Amino acid sequence: MHDVNALAARLQSTGQEHLLRFWSELAPAEQQILVRQIEALDFAALPGWIEQYVRGTPVFELPERIEPPVWYPRDPNSPRRPYDAARFRAIGEDLVRAGKVAAFCVAGGQGTRLGWDGPKGTYPATPITRKPLFQVFAEQLLAASRRWGRSIPLYVMTSPLNHEPTVEFFETHGHFGLDPSDVMFFQQGVMPSFDRESGRILLAGKGELALNPDGHGGSLRALHRSGAVDDMAQRGVEHISYIQVDNPHVRVIDPLFLGLHAAAEDSSGEMSSKMLPKTGSFEKLGNFCRVNGRTTIIEYSDLPDSLAEQRDEKGDLRFGAGSLAIHCLGVEFVKRLNTAARGFALPFHRADKKVAHLDLDTGELIEPSEPNAVKLETFVFDALPLCESSIILETDRVEEFAPIKNLSGVDSAESSRALQIERAARWLEAAGVRVARDGQGRCTAVIEISPLTALEARDLRGRRDLPASIAAGDQAVL
Protein backbone atom coordinates (compact mmCIF):
# COMPACT_ATOMS: atom_id res chain seq x y z
CA MET A 1 0.00 0.00 0.00
CA HIS A 2 1.38 3.44 -0.82
CA ASP A 3 1.38 6.19 1.70
CA VAL A 4 -0.54 8.60 -0.46
CA ASN A 5 -0.52 11.28 2.22
CA ALA A 6 3.25 11.30 2.38
CA LEU A 7 3.38 11.46 -1.40
CA ALA A 8 0.90 14.35 -1.43
CA ALA A 9 2.99 16.25 1.11
CA ARG A 10 6.08 15.73 -1.01
CA LEU A 11 4.29 16.97 -4.08
CA GLN A 12 2.91 19.96 -2.24
CA SER A 13 6.38 21.05 -1.24
CA THR A 14 7.24 21.43 -4.92
CA GLY A 15 3.89 22.85 -6.05
CA GLN A 16 2.93 19.65 -7.92
CA GLU A 17 0.07 18.39 -5.75
CA HIS A 18 -2.32 18.48 -8.74
CA LEU A 19 -0.72 15.25 -9.97
CA LEU A 20 -2.95 13.40 -7.50
CA ARG A 21 -6.11 15.29 -8.52
CA PHE A 22 -7.77 12.18 -9.99
CA TRP A 23 -6.32 9.68 -7.49
CA SER A 24 -9.67 8.49 -6.15
CA GLU A 25 -10.87 7.67 -9.67
CA LEU A 26 -7.97 5.33 -10.37
CA ALA A 27 -7.97 1.55 -10.05
CA PRO A 28 -5.24 0.18 -7.72
CA ALA A 29 -3.06 -0.88 -10.67
CA GLU A 30 -3.32 2.61 -12.18
CA GLN A 31 -2.45 4.15 -8.83
CA GLN A 32 0.63 2.01 -8.72
CA ILE A 33 1.79 3.20 -12.13
CA LEU A 34 1.23 6.82 -11.18
CA VAL A 35 3.15 6.41 -7.93
CA ARG A 36 6.03 4.86 -9.83
CA GLN A 37 6.13 7.79 -12.25
CA ILE A 38 5.98 10.35 -9.47
CA GLU A 39 8.64 8.62 -7.41
CA ALA A 40 10.96 8.67 -10.41
CA LEU A 41 10.86 12.49 -10.46
CA ASP A 42 13.93 14.29 -9.20
CA PHE A 43 12.26 16.21 -6.38
CA ALA A 44 15.47 17.91 -5.31
CA ALA A 45 16.09 19.35 -8.76
CA LEU A 46 12.50 20.15 -9.84
CA PRO A 47 12.10 23.62 -8.26
CA GLY A 48 15.43 24.78 -9.71
CA TRP A 49 14.59 23.50 -13.19
CA ILE A 50 11.20 25.19 -13.14
CA GLU A 51 12.69 28.45 -11.96
CA GLN A 52 15.55 28.43 -14.40
CA TYR A 53 14.11 26.89 -17.52
CA VAL A 54 10.32 27.14 -17.39
CA ARG A 55 9.45 30.38 -15.59
CA GLY A 56 12.70 31.98 -16.63
CA THR A 57 13.84 31.80 -20.21
CA PRO A 58 17.38 30.53 -20.18
CA VAL A 59 19.74 33.06 -21.71
CA PHE A 60 22.72 31.69 -23.61
CA GLU A 61 25.91 33.21 -22.34
CA LEU A 62 28.28 33.70 -25.17
CA PRO A 63 31.78 32.69 -24.13
CA GLU A 64 34.27 35.54 -24.28
CA ARG A 65 36.75 34.03 -26.65
CA ILE A 66 35.33 32.04 -29.50
CA GLU A 67 37.71 30.87 -32.17
CA PRO A 68 37.05 29.02 -35.40
CA PRO A 69 37.49 25.24 -35.18
CA VAL A 70 40.21 23.21 -36.86
CA TRP A 71 39.35 20.09 -38.79
CA TYR A 72 40.69 17.37 -41.03
CA PRO A 73 39.69 18.38 -44.57
CA ARG A 74 37.79 16.01 -46.80
CA ASP A 75 40.70 16.14 -49.23
CA PRO A 76 43.67 14.72 -47.31
CA ASN A 77 46.04 16.47 -49.72
CA SER A 78 44.57 19.88 -49.04
CA PRO A 79 47.35 22.37 -48.17
CA ARG A 80 45.07 23.47 -45.35
CA ARG A 81 45.99 20.38 -43.36
CA PRO A 82 47.44 17.39 -45.20
CA TYR A 83 47.28 14.00 -43.47
CA ASP A 84 47.81 10.34 -44.27
CA ALA A 85 44.24 9.22 -44.89
CA ALA A 86 45.29 5.73 -46.03
CA ARG A 87 47.06 5.14 -42.74
CA PHE A 88 44.12 6.25 -40.62
CA ARG A 89 41.70 4.29 -42.75
CA ALA A 90 43.81 1.18 -42.24
CA ILE A 91 43.82 1.80 -38.49
CA GLY A 92 40.04 2.08 -38.52
CA GLU A 93 39.71 -1.13 -40.51
CA ASP A 94 41.96 -2.92 -38.04
CA LEU A 95 39.76 -1.74 -35.18
CA VAL A 96 36.70 -3.20 -36.89
CA ARG A 97 38.53 -6.45 -37.67
CA ALA A 98 39.57 -6.73 -34.05
CA GLY A 99 35.97 -6.34 -32.84
CA LYS A 100 36.71 -3.04 -31.15
CA VAL A 101 33.87 -1.10 -32.77
CA ALA A 102 30.14 -0.98 -32.07
CA ALA A 103 27.40 0.95 -33.82
CA PHE A 104 25.00 3.00 -31.73
CA CYS A 105 21.77 4.46 -33.09
CA VAL A 106 19.87 7.01 -31.02
CA ALA A 107 16.24 6.40 -31.83
CA GLY A 108 14.41 7.63 -28.76
CA GLY A 109 13.09 10.87 -30.28
CA GLN A 110 9.41 11.50 -30.86
CA GLY A 111 9.74 12.46 -34.51
CA THR A 112 6.85 14.90 -34.18
CA ARG A 113 7.80 16.93 -37.25
CA LEU A 114 7.66 13.92 -39.56
CA GLY A 115 4.33 12.86 -38.15
CA TRP A 116 4.95 9.17 -38.93
CA ASP A 117 2.80 6.77 -36.96
CA GLY A 118 5.54 4.64 -35.42
CA PRO A 119 9.20 4.88 -34.45
CA LYS A 120 11.12 6.97 -36.98
CA GLY A 121 13.46 4.09 -37.78
CA THR A 122 10.50 2.24 -39.28
CA TYR A 123 9.95 5.01 -41.84
CA PRO A 124 10.21 3.74 -45.46
CA ALA A 125 13.13 5.88 -46.59
CA THR A 126 14.70 4.59 -49.79
CA PRO A 127 13.49 5.78 -53.19
CA ILE A 128 12.35 2.51 -54.79
CA THR A 129 12.30 -0.44 -52.40
CA ARG A 130 11.14 1.79 -49.53
CA LYS A 131 13.52 0.25 -47.03
CA PRO A 132 12.98 1.48 -43.49
CA LEU A 133 15.82 3.48 -41.95
CA PHE A 134 16.66 0.69 -39.52
CA GLN A 135 17.15 -1.68 -42.46
CA VAL A 136 19.50 0.75 -44.20
CA PHE A 137 21.73 0.78 -41.11
CA ALA A 138 21.46 -2.97 -40.48
CA GLU A 139 22.47 -3.75 -44.08
CA GLN A 140 25.46 -1.45 -43.80
CA LEU A 141 26.51 -3.39 -40.72
CA LEU A 142 25.99 -6.71 -42.48
CA ALA A 143 28.10 -5.56 -45.42
CA ALA A 144 30.79 -4.16 -43.13
CA SER A 145 30.86 -7.35 -41.03
CA ARG A 146 31.30 -9.44 -44.17
CA ARG A 147 34.01 -7.17 -45.51
CA TRP A 148 36.09 -7.12 -42.37
CA GLY A 149 35.24 -10.60 -41.16
CA ARG A 150 33.92 -9.58 -37.77
CA SER A 151 30.39 -9.04 -36.52
CA ILE A 152 29.69 -5.51 -35.36
CA PRO A 153 27.21 -5.16 -32.50
CA LEU A 154 24.39 -2.66 -32.86
CA TYR A 155 22.95 -0.82 -29.86
CA VAL A 156 19.65 0.97 -30.34
CA MET A 157 18.48 3.55 -27.84
CA THR A 158 14.72 3.86 -27.59
CA SER A 159 12.51 5.69 -25.13
CA PRO A 160 9.66 4.36 -23.01
CA LEU A 161 7.39 5.96 -25.63
CA ASN A 162 8.61 3.82 -28.54
CA HIS A 163 10.53 0.88 -27.05
CA GLU A 164 8.11 -1.99 -27.70
CA PRO A 165 7.25 -1.13 -31.30
CA THR A 166 10.96 -0.71 -32.07
CA VAL A 167 11.96 -4.09 -30.67
CA GLU A 168 8.96 -5.72 -32.31
CA PHE A 169 9.90 -4.21 -35.67
CA PHE A 170 13.36 -5.74 -35.57
CA GLU A 171 11.92 -9.09 -34.47
CA THR A 172 9.26 -9.16 -37.17
CA HIS A 173 11.91 -8.45 -39.78
CA GLY A 174 14.41 -11.04 -38.57
CA HIS A 175 16.72 -8.24 -37.37
CA PHE A 176 17.32 -7.55 -41.07
CA GLY A 177 19.81 -10.38 -41.24
CA LEU A 178 21.85 -9.39 -38.18
CA ASP A 179 22.45 -11.96 -35.47
CA PRO A 180 19.84 -11.10 -32.78
CA SER A 181 22.49 -11.59 -30.11
CA ASP A 182 24.38 -8.67 -31.66
CA VAL A 183 21.44 -6.25 -31.47
CA MET A 184 20.75 -4.64 -28.11
CA PHE A 185 17.99 -2.24 -27.18
CA PHE A 186 17.84 0.00 -24.17
CA GLN A 187 15.72 2.89 -23.05
CA GLN A 188 16.73 6.43 -22.34
CA GLY A 189 15.43 8.52 -19.47
CA VAL A 190 12.41 10.79 -19.52
CA MET A 191 11.60 14.26 -18.23
CA PRO A 192 8.21 15.62 -17.29
CA SER A 193 6.63 18.16 -19.66
CA PHE A 194 5.75 21.40 -17.87
CA ASP A 195 2.87 23.80 -18.34
CA ARG A 196 4.45 26.89 -19.85
CA GLU A 197 2.56 29.36 -17.68
CA SER A 198 2.44 27.72 -14.27
CA GLY A 199 5.45 25.42 -14.28
CA ARG A 200 3.18 22.55 -13.26
CA ILE A 201 3.90 19.09 -14.63
CA LEU A 202 1.22 18.16 -17.15
CA LEU A 203 -0.96 15.08 -16.83
CA ALA A 204 -1.34 12.97 -19.96
CA GLY A 205 -4.10 10.94 -18.30
CA LYS A 206 -5.72 10.70 -14.91
CA GLY A 207 -3.04 8.34 -13.76
CA GLU A 208 -0.21 9.32 -16.08
CA LEU A 209 2.29 12.16 -16.28
CA ALA A 210 3.10 13.81 -19.60
CA LEU A 211 6.66 12.64 -20.16
CA ASN A 212 9.14 13.29 -22.94
CA PRO A 213 12.45 11.61 -23.69
CA ASP A 214 15.33 13.55 -22.13
CA GLY A 215 17.11 14.36 -25.41
CA HIS A 216 19.91 12.61 -27.30
CA GLY A 217 22.25 13.84 -24.57
CA GLY A 218 20.42 11.33 -22.38
CA SER A 219 22.23 8.63 -24.34
CA LEU A 220 25.45 9.24 -22.42
CA ARG A 221 23.77 8.32 -19.15
CA ALA A 222 21.55 5.61 -20.62
CA LEU A 223 24.54 3.85 -22.20
CA HIS A 224 25.92 3.42 -18.71
CA ARG A 225 22.74 2.81 -16.68
CA SER A 226 21.41 0.22 -19.09
CA GLY A 227 24.58 -1.84 -18.88
CA ALA A 228 25.34 -1.23 -22.56
CA VAL A 229 28.86 0.07 -21.93
CA ASP A 230 29.60 -2.91 -19.69
CA ASP A 231 28.35 -5.20 -22.43
CA MET A 232 30.59 -3.37 -24.90
CA ALA A 233 33.59 -3.67 -22.61
CA GLN A 234 32.94 -7.39 -22.20
CA ARG A 235 32.90 -7.78 -25.97
CA GLY A 236 36.16 -5.88 -26.24
CA VAL A 237 34.54 -2.85 -27.88
CA GLU A 238 36.53 0.36 -27.43
CA HIS A 239 34.88 2.79 -29.82
CA ILE A 240 31.26 3.61 -30.54
CA SER A 241 30.04 4.89 -33.88
CA TYR A 242 27.18 7.22 -32.89
CA ILE A 243 24.45 7.83 -35.46
CA GLN A 244 21.01 9.38 -35.47
CA VAL A 245 18.07 7.47 -36.81
CA ASP A 246 17.01 10.01 -39.40
CA ASN A 247 19.91 10.07 -41.87
CA PRO A 248 19.94 7.24 -44.45
CA HIS A 249 23.26 8.56 -45.83
CA VAL A 250 25.16 8.19 -42.58
CA ARG A 251 28.16 5.87 -42.85
CA VAL A 252 27.48 3.61 -39.93
CA ILE A 253 31.04 2.29 -40.05
CA ASP A 254 33.56 4.76 -41.42
CA PRO A 255 37.11 3.42 -41.02
CA LEU A 256 38.76 6.77 -41.77
CA PHE A 257 36.72 8.55 -39.12
CA LEU A 258 37.31 5.74 -36.62
CA GLY A 259 41.03 5.75 -37.35
CA LEU A 260 41.35 9.51 -36.84
CA HIS A 261 39.25 9.36 -33.67
CA ALA A 262 41.37 6.56 -32.22
CA ALA A 263 44.83 7.46 -33.41
CA ALA A 264 45.21 11.06 -34.61
CA GLU A 265 47.83 12.92 -32.59
CA ASP A 266 45.42 15.62 -31.54
CA SER A 267 42.57 13.25 -30.62
CA SER A 268 42.09 12.09 -27.06
CA GLY A 269 39.86 9.32 -28.45
CA GLU A 270 36.98 10.50 -26.29
CA MET A 271 34.50 12.08 -28.68
CA SER A 272 34.97 13.09 -32.31
CA SER A 273 32.63 14.68 -34.85
CA LYS A 274 31.94 15.10 -38.53
CA MET A 275 31.26 18.47 -40.09
CA LEU A 276 29.95 20.04 -43.28
CA PRO A 277 30.74 23.45 -44.70
CA LYS A 278 27.48 25.34 -44.19
CA THR A 279 25.57 26.56 -47.26
CA GLY A 280 25.39 30.05 -45.75
CA SER A 281 25.79 31.97 -42.51
CA PHE A 282 22.38 31.03 -41.22
CA GLU A 283 21.95 27.41 -42.18
CA LYS A 284 20.31 25.69 -39.24
CA LEU A 285 23.21 23.49 -38.20
CA GLY A 286 25.12 23.64 -34.93
CA ASN A 287 28.37 25.61 -35.35
CA PHE A 288 31.69 24.10 -34.43
CA CYS A 289 33.87 26.55 -32.49
CA ARG A 290 36.84 26.46 -30.16
CA VAL A 291 36.18 27.83 -26.72
CA ASN A 292 39.08 27.90 -24.26
CA GLY A 293 40.92 25.62 -26.63
CA ARG A 294 38.17 22.98 -26.60
CA THR A 295 35.92 21.87 -29.42
CA THR A 296 32.42 23.16 -28.75
CA ILE A 297 29.18 23.37 -30.69
CA ILE A 298 27.12 26.52 -30.42
CA GLU A 299 23.57 26.23 -31.69
CA TYR A 300 22.72 28.29 -34.76
CA SER A 301 20.16 30.24 -32.76
CA ASP A 302 22.79 31.20 -30.16
CA LEU A 303 25.55 32.39 -32.49
CA PRO A 304 25.35 36.17 -32.97
CA ASP A 305 24.93 37.31 -36.60
CA SER A 306 28.20 39.22 -36.36
CA LEU A 307 30.07 35.95 -35.83
CA ALA A 308 27.89 33.88 -38.15
CA GLU A 309 28.71 36.27 -41.00
CA GLN A 310 32.44 36.71 -40.34
CA ARG A 311 34.71 35.63 -43.17
CA ASP A 312 38.41 34.83 -43.25
CA GLU A 313 40.98 36.26 -45.67
CA LYS A 314 40.01 33.65 -48.28
CA GLY A 315 36.37 34.69 -48.06
CA ASP A 316 35.24 31.51 -46.27
CA LEU A 317 32.90 31.70 -43.29
CA ARG A 318 35.01 31.65 -40.11
CA PHE A 319 32.26 29.79 -38.32
CA GLY A 320 31.04 27.81 -41.30
CA ALA A 321 31.62 24.30 -39.94
CA GLY A 322 28.19 22.78 -39.36
CA SER A 323 27.51 19.68 -37.31
CA LEU A 324 25.80 16.63 -38.83
CA ALA A 325 25.32 14.96 -35.45
CA ILE A 326 27.68 12.11 -36.33
CA HIS A 327 30.21 11.21 -33.66
CA CYS A 328 32.62 8.60 -32.40
CA LEU A 329 32.65 7.99 -28.67
CA GLY A 330 35.27 6.21 -26.61
CA VAL A 331 33.80 3.53 -24.35
CA GLU A 332 36.23 4.71 -21.65
CA PHE A 333 34.99 8.28 -22.06
CA VAL A 334 31.35 7.28 -21.48
CA LYS A 335 32.40 5.23 -18.46
CA ARG A 336 34.49 8.05 -17.05
CA LEU A 337 31.66 10.57 -17.36
CA ASN A 338 29.33 8.30 -15.46
CA THR A 339 31.68 7.20 -12.74
CA ALA A 340 33.40 10.53 -12.03
CA ALA A 341 33.14 11.40 -8.34
CA ARG A 342 31.52 14.73 -9.14
CA GLY A 343 29.19 13.17 -11.71
CA PHE A 344 28.39 15.03 -14.91
CA ALA A 345 25.45 17.06 -16.07
CA LEU A 346 24.72 18.41 -19.51
CA PRO A 347 22.77 21.67 -19.63
CA PHE A 348 19.09 21.54 -20.52
CA HIS A 349 17.75 23.11 -23.68
CA ARG A 350 14.19 24.37 -23.56
CA ALA A 351 11.72 23.62 -26.35
CA ASP A 352 8.22 25.07 -26.41
CA LYS A 353 5.88 22.43 -27.81
CA LYS A 354 2.25 21.43 -28.11
CA VAL A 355 1.56 18.73 -25.55
CA ALA A 356 -1.84 17.10 -25.06
CA HIS A 357 -2.86 17.17 -21.40
CA LEU A 358 -5.80 16.85 -19.02
CA ASP A 359 -7.85 19.80 -17.96
CA LEU A 360 -7.51 19.67 -14.18
CA ASP A 361 -11.09 20.85 -13.61
CA THR A 362 -12.96 18.68 -16.07
CA GLY A 363 -10.56 15.77 -16.56
CA GLU A 364 -11.01 16.19 -20.34
CA LEU A 365 -8.07 15.80 -22.70
CA ILE A 366 -7.02 19.07 -24.35
CA GLU A 367 -5.20 19.02 -27.70
CA PRO A 368 -3.62 22.46 -27.86
CA SER A 369 -3.28 24.27 -31.18
CA GLU A 370 -0.43 26.45 -29.91
CA PRO A 371 2.65 25.53 -27.86
CA ASN A 372 1.51 25.20 -24.27
CA ALA A 373 4.33 23.22 -22.75
CA VAL A 374 8.03 23.28 -22.06
CA LYS A 375 10.12 20.22 -22.72
CA LEU A 376 13.64 20.02 -21.38
CA GLU A 377 16.24 18.04 -23.27
CA THR A 378 19.99 17.60 -23.18
CA PHE A 379 22.08 17.45 -26.35
CA VAL A 380 24.90 14.98 -26.88
CA PHE A 381 27.22 17.59 -28.41
CA ASP A 382 27.36 19.43 -25.09
CA ALA A 383 29.73 16.66 -24.01
CA LEU A 384 32.37 17.83 -26.51
CA PRO A 385 33.97 20.40 -24.19
CA LEU A 386 34.34 17.65 -21.58
CA CYS A 387 36.95 16.06 -23.85
CA GLU A 388 40.62 16.68 -23.52
CA SER A 389 41.05 17.05 -27.27
CA SER A 390 38.33 16.38 -29.78
CA ILE A 391 38.83 16.18 -33.54
CA ILE A 392 36.55 17.02 -36.46
CA LEU A 393 36.49 15.42 -39.91
CA GLU A 394 35.00 17.27 -42.87
CA THR A 395 32.64 15.37 -45.10
CA ASP A 396 30.49 15.93 -48.17
CA ARG A 397 26.84 16.87 -47.98
CA VAL A 398 25.49 14.57 -50.68
CA GLU A 399 27.67 11.71 -49.50
CA GLU A 400 26.66 11.74 -45.85
CA PHE A 401 23.75 14.01 -45.08
CA ALA A 402 20.20 13.32 -46.22
CA PRO A 403 18.19 13.78 -43.02
CA ILE A 404 14.48 13.08 -42.80
CA LYS A 405 13.03 15.48 -40.26
CA ASN A 406 9.93 16.78 -42.06
CA LEU A 407 7.52 15.42 -44.67
CA SER A 408 8.35 18.06 -47.27
CA GLY A 409 10.65 21.04 -47.70
CA VAL A 410 14.06 21.33 -46.07
CA ASP A 411 15.46 18.13 -44.48
CA SER A 412 12.43 16.13 -45.49
CA ALA A 413 11.46 12.76 -46.86
CA GLU A 414 11.30 14.49 -50.25
CA SER A 415 14.71 16.18 -50.10
CA SER A 416 16.28 12.99 -48.72
CA ARG A 417 14.90 10.99 -51.64
CA ALA A 418 16.41 13.45 -54.13
CA LEU A 419 19.77 13.28 -52.33
CA GLN A 420 19.71 9.48 -52.24
CA ILE A 421 19.12 9.39 -56.01
CA GLU A 422 21.85 11.98 -56.60
CA ARG A 423 24.39 10.05 -54.55
CA ALA A 424 23.56 6.81 -56.34
CA ALA A 425 23.93 8.60 -59.70
CA ARG A 426 27.34 9.98 -58.70
CA TRP A 427 28.59 6.60 -57.53
CA LEU A 428 27.53 5.00 -60.82
CA GLU A 429 29.03 7.79 -62.92
CA ALA A 430 32.29 7.42 -61.03
CA ALA A 431 32.23 3.76 -62.07
CA GLY A 432 31.75 4.71 -65.71
CA VAL A 433 27.95 4.31 -66.03
CA ARG A 434 26.14 6.95 -68.10
CA VAL A 435 23.25 8.39 -66.09
CA ALA A 436 20.50 10.55 -67.63
CA ARG A 437 20.42 14.14 -66.37
CA ASP A 438 18.32 17.15 -67.35
CA GLY A 439 19.49 20.62 -68.39
CA GLN A 440 20.03 21.58 -64.78
CA GLY A 441 22.11 18.51 -64.10
CA ARG A 442 19.43 16.70 -62.14
CA CYS A 443 19.28 12.95 -62.47
CA THR A 444 16.13 12.01 -64.39
CA ALA A 445 16.10 8.35 -63.43
CA VAL A 446 15.26 6.85 -60.04
CA ILE A 447 18.20 4.86 -58.67
CA GLU A 448 18.73 2.98 -55.44
CA ILE A 449 21.92 1.23 -54.40
CA SER A 450 21.65 -1.25 -51.56
CA PRO A 451 24.30 -1.08 -48.83
CA LEU A 452 24.80 -4.78 -49.58
CA THR A 453 25.96 -3.78 -53.08
CA ALA A 454 28.18 -0.83 -52.12
CA LEU A 455 29.04 1.09 -48.99
CA GLU A 456 30.82 3.83 -50.90
CA ALA A 457 31.57 4.87 -54.47
CA ARG A 458 34.85 2.98 -54.66
CA ASP A 459 33.01 -0.35 -54.12
CA LEU A 460 31.46 -0.04 -57.60
CA ARG A 461 34.69 0.59 -59.46
CA GLY A 462 35.61 -2.18 -61.85
CA ARG A 463 32.38 -4.12 -61.32
CA ARG A 464 31.28 -5.98 -64.41
CA ASP A 465 27.62 -6.32 -63.50
CA LEU A 466 26.78 -2.64 -63.82
CA PRO A 467 24.56 -1.37 -66.66
CA ALA A 468 26.28 0.72 -69.35
CA SER A 469 23.71 3.46 -68.93
CA ILE A 470 20.58 4.44 -67.06
CA ALA A 471 18.01 6.33 -69.12
CA ALA A 472 15.56 9.06 -68.16
CA GLY A 473 12.53 7.58 -66.44
CA ASP A 474 14.30 4.30 -65.62
CA GLN A 475 14.01 2.76 -62.18
CA ALA A 476 17.20 0.97 -61.26
CA VAL A 477 17.83 -1.00 -58.10
CA LEU A 478 21.35 -2.28 -57.61
Ligand code: UTP
Ligand atom coordinates in the same frame (compact mmCIF):
# COMPACT_ATOMS: atom_id res chain seq x y z
P1 UTP B 1 15.59 15.32 -33.33
O1 UTP B 1 16.27 16.46 -32.72
O2 UTP B 1 15.34 15.40 -34.80
O3 UTP B 1 14.24 15.05 -32.54
O4 UTP B 1 16.41 14.01 -33.01
P2 UTP B 1 13.06 14.04 -32.80
O5 UTP B 1 12.40 13.87 -31.48
O6 UTP B 1 13.51 12.77 -33.47
O7 UTP B 1 12.10 14.76 -33.82
P3 UTP B 1 11.10 16.00 -33.62
O8 UTP B 1 11.98 17.15 -33.21
O9 UTP B 1 10.10 15.61 -32.58
O10 UTP B 1 10.50 16.16 -34.98
C1 UTP B 1 17.65 13.75 -33.58
C2 UTP B 1 18.04 12.32 -33.22
O11 UTP B 1 18.14 12.18 -31.82
C3 UTP B 1 17.27 11.15 -31.37
C4 UTP B 1 16.22 11.01 -32.45
O12 UTP B 1 15.61 9.75 -32.39
C5 UTP B 1 17.05 11.26 -33.68
O13 UTP B 1 17.78 10.10 -34.03
N1 UTP B 1 16.71 11.53 -30.07
C6 UTP B 1 16.17 12.76 -29.90
C7 UTP B 1 16.73 10.61 -29.07
O14 UTP B 1 17.22 9.47 -29.23
N2 UTP B 1 16.19 10.95 -27.86
C8 UTP B 1 15.65 12.18 -27.64
O15 UTP B 1 15.20 12.42 -26.52
C9 UTP B 1 15.65 13.10 -28.68
